[in-house]
Amino acid sequence: MTEPTTDPSAAPYTPDTSAGVTAPRGFRAAGIAAGIKPSGAPDLTLVVNDGPEQTAAGVFTTNKVKAAPVLWSQQVLRQRRLRAVLLNSGGANACTGPEGFQDTHASAERVASILGVGAVEVAVCSTGLIGERLPMDNVLAGIAEVAGALADTPEAGLAAATAVMTTDTRPKQAAVHHPDGWAVGGFAKGAGMCAPNMATMLSVLTTDAVVDADVLDRALREAVTWSFNSLNVDGGTSTNDTVLLLASGASGQRPDEESFTNLLTAVCANLTTQLQADAEGVTKRVVVSVIGAADAAEAKQVANVVAEDNLVKTALFGSDPNWGRIAMAVGRSGAKVDQDRLDIIINGVTVCRGGVRGEDRSTVDLSGPQVGIVIDLGLGEGTADVYTTDLSHAYVEENSAYSS
Amino acid sequence: MTEPTTDPSAAPYTPDTSAGVTAPRGFRAAGIAAGIKPSGAPDLTLVVNDGPEQTAAGVFTTNKVKAAPVLWSQQVLRQRRLRAVLLNSGGANACTGPEGFQDTHASAERVASILGVGAVEVAVCSTGLIGERLPMDNVLAGIAEVAGALADTPEAGLAAATAVMTTDTRPKQAAVHHPDGWAVGGFAKGAGMCAPNMATMLSVLTTDAVVDADVLDRALREAVTWSFNSLNVDGGTSTNDTVLLLASGASGQRPDEESFTNLLTAVCANLTTQLQADAEGVTKRVVVSVIGAADAAEAKQVANVVAEDNLVKTALFGSDPNWGRIAMAVGRSGAKVDQDRLDIIINGVTVCRGGVRGEDRSTVDLSGPQVGIVIDLGLGEGTADVYTTDLSHAYVEENSAYSS
Structure with a gap:
C-alpha cells in the first residue's frame, strides 16, 4: 500500500480550485434552486456521465442509521456503474421510513426517464434536516429543470458544487490534469459534522481516465482514507455521508493504479483542506x-x-x-x-x-x-x-x- | 449481581449531605491551607482510620498516563490496608517522572512518621495542574499542621471535603446511617473532566462496619459502576482519578454484602448527583x-x-x-x-x-x-x-x- 501524502502542497500536482466535476471530459453538470430550501437558495444538483464508460465506485457512512438515499445508492452501486448522480440540499431524507425510500426511488426514476437510462444507473444523495420528508413536488419538477440546465462548462460545475451547500460558506471544488491527458475533478460539501442537522459530507468525483471497476474502488478507498477520513471535527459520522467516483473513459488514457490513486488523493486532500477551513466556528x-x-x-x-x-x-x-x-x-x-x-x-x-x-x-x-x-x-x-x-x-x- | 438504583430518591436511605467522612466512627479528618495553591485557599486534607480495623479498597483511573500518587496508592493498596489518606489540591503531580514519585513517597513517609505507622499504610491523592512538581516545603510543613488539626467532628469532615476542591464551587459530602448501627460517609471533588487541568475526580469513603477486604473491594467496584462511572461530562478520565474506601470496624456490626453495597451505592450516587450539578458551565x-x-x-x-x-x-x-x-x-x-x-x-x-x-x-x-x-x-x-x-x-x- 502506498502512502500518498495528505499535504496538497507536497503533492506532485497542484489542484485547480476553479474547476470541478466538469474538468474531466465526458461529464455534464448543473445546479439549480428547486424550492426544497425555504430560503430559495440553490438546492438541486445533477451530474451526468456521458461515457463512453460508466464505471463507478462509492464510499458510504458507517453510521448504522442510514438515510434513504444512502440505502438506495449502496444498492445501485453494486453494479459498479452509474450514469448520473442527483443531489439535494434542504433535507436529509433520513429517518423517514419506507416512504422516504420511495421518494428516493421516485427521484431516481424521474432522472432515469429524462436521461433515457435505467433507474439503477442513478445514485441519489441528500443533506439537510433529519426526520422530515422531502417536498417531492418541488424535487420532481426540479429534476426536469436541472436536467435541462446540464452543461460541460466550468460554470455548470460550479453551479453543481454550489447547490449541495448547506451551512458551507463557499463551494468547494478541485481538479488536476495529468500531463498524459487525463484528469480528476470533484466537489464536496460539509465538514464532518460542524453543522446542525446538516452534518453530512457529500462529494462527487469524476475522471476521464479509463479505469477498471476494481481499481476504481481500491483507489477511492485509499484516497478517502488519506483525505476525508482524516478530517475529524467532532467525531460524528452522519446518516448521509457519501463519496462517489465516476469514470467516463473519455480521455482514452489508462493510467497505472498508483498514478491514478495519487492524483485522486491530491484532489480529495485539497477538498478536505477546504472542508476544514470552512468548518463552522473555526479559529484554528x-x-x-x-x-x-x-x-x-x-x-x-x-x-x-x-x-x-x-x-x-x-x-x-x-x-x-x-x-x-x-x-x-x-x-x-x-x-x-x-x-x-x-x-x-x-x-x-x-x-x-x-x-x-x-x-x-x-x-x-x-x-x-x-x-x-x-x-x-x-x-x-x-x-x-x-x-x-x-x-x-x-x-x-x-x-x-x-x-x- | 444486584442492581442498586442510582437514583438517590429511590434509595432506601436518604443521604445526609451535612455529614461526610467523619460520620462513621473511628475516623478523624482535617483540611487546611498549606500554601500549595498560590491563592491561599485550603489545599491539604488528611483522613485517618483509627480502627480497630484498617481494611481498604480502591478504584483508580484507567488512563495509561497515571500521576505519581496513583502509582503510589495502587502499590500500597495491594495490602488492602490503609491507616490514612493524604490529599492535596493545587497540583496533580502528574507527568513529573521519578522526582514526582519521590515527592509522593516523601509525603507518605512524613504522614506515617507523625502518625507512628508505616508509609505503606498511607495513600496519597493529588489534583491540579499536570506537569509541575509540588512545592514540597509547603506540603511537608502542611502535613504536620493538618495532622495537628485532626478531629472526628462534622466540622473536621467538612474541612477535609473543602480542601480537595479545585474549580468546584462547593464541597460535596454525604453520609447514611443504617438502623443496625453502622454508617457510610464520604466526600468527592471534581466532575468528570469539567475543569481545565483539574479534571480529577477524587473521593474518600469511610465506614465503621466490619467488612472483609474481598467484600469491601467488590462492594466498591459495584457502587462505582452504578454511580461515579455513570457520570460522563465530556468523556475524559484523568491521570489522577481515585476512589478510596476505608473500613474501621468501629461499630462492631457486620452487615451482609448486599446491604453494605446498597448503602455504599446510595452515598456514591448522591455524591455523583452533586458532582453533576456542580459541573462547570452546566445549564441542563x-x-x-x-x-x-x-x-x-x-x-x-x-x-x-x-x-x-x-x-x-x-x-x-x-x-x-x-x-x-x-x-x-x-x-x-x-x-x-x-x-x-x-x-x-x-x-x-x-x-x-x-x-x-x-x-x-x-x-x-x-x-x-x-x-x-x-x-x-x-x-x-x-x-x-x-x-x-x-x-x-x-x-x-x-x-x-x-x-x-
Whole structure:
C-alpha cells in the first residue's frame, strides 16, 4: 500500500480550485434552486456521465442509521456503474421510513426517464434536516429543470458544487490534469459534522481516465482514507455521508493504479483542506500527527481521541499550549502508551519529553490560525495525521441557536 | 449481581449531605491551607482510620498516563490496608517522572512518621495542574499542621471535603446511617473532566462496619459502576482519578454484602448527583437512559456516545429537542442498532418511533434544568443510565480562558 501524502502542497500536482466535476471530459453538470430550501437558495444538483464508460465506485457512512438515499445508492452501486448522480440540499431524507425510500426511488426514476437510462444507473444523495420528508413536488419538477440546465462548462460545475451547500460558506471544488491527458475533478460539501442537522459530507468525483471497476474502488478507498477520513471535527459520522467516483473513459488514457490513486488523493486532500477551513466556528486549523505508535491503527486511534477531546479543543481556542490535556487524552485513548516515552511537540516546541515537562510552554506561539501537534509514542512505526479544529464560542452558538 | 438504583430518591436511605467522612466512627479528618495553591485557599486534607480495623479498597483511573500518587496508592493498596489518606489540591503531580514519585513517597513517609505507622499504610491523592512538581516545603510543613488539626467532628469532615476542591464551587459530602448501627460517609471533588487541568475526580469513603477486604473491594467496584462511572461530562478520565474506601470496624456490626453495597451505592450516587450539578458551565442536567440494547455493555456504549456527542449537547443547551442528532449518535456508537426499531423519548415525548418521526417535537418542554432522554433500541434486555450535561458557552469560556 502506498502512502500518498495528505499535504496538497507536497503533492506532485497542484489542484485547480476553479474547476470541478466538469474538468474531466465526458461529464455534464448543473445546479439549480428547486424550492426544497425555504430560503430559495440553490438546492438541486445533477451530474451526468456521458461515457463512453460508466464505471463507478462509492464510499458510504458507517453510521448504522442510514438515510434513504444512502440505502438506495449502496444498492445501485453494486453494479459498479452509474450514469448520473442527483443531489439535494434542504433535507436529509433520513429517518423517514419506507416512504422516504420511495421518494428516493421516485427521484431516481424521474432522472432515469429524462436521461433515457435505467433507474439503477442513478445514485441519489441528500443533506439537510433529519426526520422530515422531502417536498417531492418541488424535487420532481426540479429534476426536469436541472436536467435541462446540464452543461460541460466550468460554470455548470460550479453551479453543481454550489447547490449541495448547506451551512458551507463557499463551494468547494478541485481538479488536476495529468500531463498524459487525463484528469480528476470533484466537489464536496460539509465538514464532518460542524453543522446542525446538516452534518453530512457529500462529494462527487469524476475522471476521464479509463479505469477498471476494481481499481476504481481500491483507489477511492485509499484516497478517502488519506483525505476525508482524516478530517475529524467532532467525531460524528452522519446518516448521509457519501463519496462517489465516476469514470467516463473519455480521455482514452489508462493510467497505472498508483498514478491514478495519487492524483485522486491530491484532489480529495485539497477538498478536505477546504472542508476544514470552512468548518463552522473555526479559529484554528489543527493537524494532530501521531508517530511512534505500535501500528498505524493505534496511531489513528490516538490522533482521533486527541482531535475529539473537548479540553484539548477549548485550550487551543484559548491559545493555551496545555500539553497536560493532550497527555491525558493520549492516555485514555485505549492505545498502547508508555508514559515515560511520550513526547509532545506543539508548533515545534517539545513541551513534554519522556513523559515530563520539556521546554517552557510559554515559548509556544499559538497566535496564528495553524496549529501542528506532534505526539511521539516512542513505541513503533505507526503514524497517522488527523485534521481538526478548535472548539469555540461560535461552534456552540451555531449548533445551539439552530432552530429545528 | 444486584442492581442498586442510582437514583438517590429511590434509595432506601436518604443521604445526609451535612455529614461526610467523619460520620462513621473511628475516623478523624482535617483540611487546611498549606500554601500549595498560590491563592491561599485550603489545599491539604488528611483522613485517618483509627480502627480497630484498617481494611481498604480502591478504584483508580484507567488512563495509561497515571500521576505519581496513583502509582503510589495502587502499590500500597495491594495490602488492602490503609491507616490514612493524604490529599492535596493545587497540583496533580502528574507527568513529573521519578522526582514526582519521590515527592509522593516523601509525603507518605512524613504522614506515617507523625502518625507512628508505616508509609505503606498511607495513600496519597493529588489534583491540579499536570506537569509541575509540588512545592514540597509547603506540603511537608502542611502535613504536620493538618495532622495537628485532626478531629472526628462534622466540622473536621467538612474541612477535609473543602480542601480537595479545585474549580468546584462547593464541597460535596454525604453520609447514611443504617438502623443496625453502622454508617457510610464520604466526600468527592471534581466532575468528570469539567475543569481545565483539574479534571480529577477524587473521593474518600469511610465506614465503621466490619467488612472483609474481598467484600469491601467488590462492594466498591459495584457502587462505582452504578454511580461515579455513570457520570460522563465530556468523556475524559484523568491521570489522577481515585476512589478510596476505608473500613474501621468501629461499630462492631457486620452487615451482609448486599446491604453494605446498597448503602455504599446510595452515598456514591448522591455524591455523583452533586458532582453533576456542580459541573462547570452546566445549564441542563441530563440523564441518558438506554433500554432494549442487546446487552448491558452495548447499552452503556450507546449512552456514553450520546452523552459525549457535541451536537446533542449543544442542541440541549439551545433547548432544541433535536432527535435527529440523537439518532445519528446512536447509529455511530458501534453498538447493534436496527433503525426501524429505534424509539427516542425526550422528557416524556416520543419524538421518534420505529426510526421515523413520532409526536411533534414542538411539544417537548426543554425549558427546565432537567432533561431525560430515553433511547429504546428494541433489541434485547440491556439497559444503562449515563448522567451528563449540556455544552454551553460557559464550558468553552471556563476551559479556554484558564491560563496554564
